[in-house]
Amino acid sequence: MKKLRAFGILTTLVVLFVLIQGSIVTKTGSGQGCGTTWPLCFGDVIPYNPTLETIIEYTHRLLSSVAGMLVLLLSFWSWKRLSYINEIKFFAILASTAIIVQGLMGAGQVVFGQPPLIMALHFGFSAISLAAVSAITLFTFEKSLTRTKLVVSKRFHWFIIAITLYAYLVIYTGAFVKHMGAATACTGFPLCSGNWVLFSEGTIVFAQMFHRLAGMSLALLVLVFAVWALRFYKTQRVLTMISLTSLGLIFVQLLSGVGMVFTYNQNLTIGLIHALTISLLFALFTYTIILTRRGSKEESE
Known part of the structure; x- marks a missing residue:
């Protein structure tokens, strides 16, 4: 189990770094750093006399390939080794599927180009991959006869599911804003360039303001989650830690x-x-769903 645990930690870190690398590629406009060829870079296995954009894109491709192999191996290994955990098959399939789709979408963007609505999903699948791999890694810390669980009401459990899904929506809107080039559509905060502008100033401003509202709404939901947990479940140390961590992340x-x-x-x-931080928050709530699902029950609050 120690070897699988160490491998899970390594894989999680690599997937996390790939996610960060992907943000660097988008942020620096390096997506075409290898032209429109894939998996080759300008038709070469190793680019000759590369620019900074080429180095960024090429290293992202290499590390993404390594991450893909690690995730597939971790999924297979954990499926066999952690068969006593009911959720392992689902997350092994989810992790493998997400990393494959993520890679194919990245290749499709290079070769064919994609609109922002589709490219935003590329980052979304990166977040799903990180959440799934993190969950598998955390499973390796559980004992076969005493699985970690949180005893909560079904209502609280469904509230956590709602927050997790909403966090993914925020991830998508943020990625859409980046790929649309709308990150600087508004100056100042919370107003947009000093005005109460929401939906009447074009698509770019709309995307920016919609993401702002979505992010602030998520913060309120996380606050409600933390207060709810600390008020009714303060005796459960794991849930207390999750609550405080989620507040810090948001x-x-x-x-x-x-x-x-x-x-x-x-x-x-x-x-x-x-x-x-939004990716880590999504991963945290994904694992919290698992823990509360195991222990959810009807109870008065």
Whole structure:
């Protein structure tokens, strides 16, 4: 089990880095750093005299390929080794499917080009892959006879599912804003260039403001989740830790989002933090669904 656990941690870190790399590719406009050829780069196995954009795109391709092989191996290994965990088959299939679709979408973007609505899904599948691989890795820390669970009401369990799905929507809207080039459509916060502009100033402004509203709504939902958990389930240490962690992540998410606005989306570090925290939050809530599903029951609150 120790070997599988170590391999799971390694795979999670590699998938996480691929996600960050993908954000760097988008942020730096390096998606065509190898031209329109794939898997070759400008028709070569190793690019000759590459530019910075080529290096960024080429290394992203290489690491994505490594991540794909690691995820497939982890999925197969965990399926065999963790068969006593009911959820393992679903997450093994999910992790493998997500990483394959993610790779194919990346290749399709290079060769054929894709509209922002489709390209936003590329980052979405990266987040799903990270969530699935993280869940598998966390399974390796569970004992065969005492699976980790959280005893909560069915209503609270369904609320967590709703937050998780909504977090994915926020991920998608954020990726759409990036691929549309709408990250700098509005200056200032919370107003848009000093005005209460929502839906009447064109698609780019609409996308930016819709994402802002979605992000702030998610923050409120996470706050409700944390208060609910700390009030009614404070004796469950794992849920307390999850609640506090989710509050920390959503705070950093909001702060980095505002930071991107005031730096005109020119600070690479802030942009990466923004993409990273929402992905980690989605992964955290995905695992929380598993734990609460195991222990959900009808109870008075």
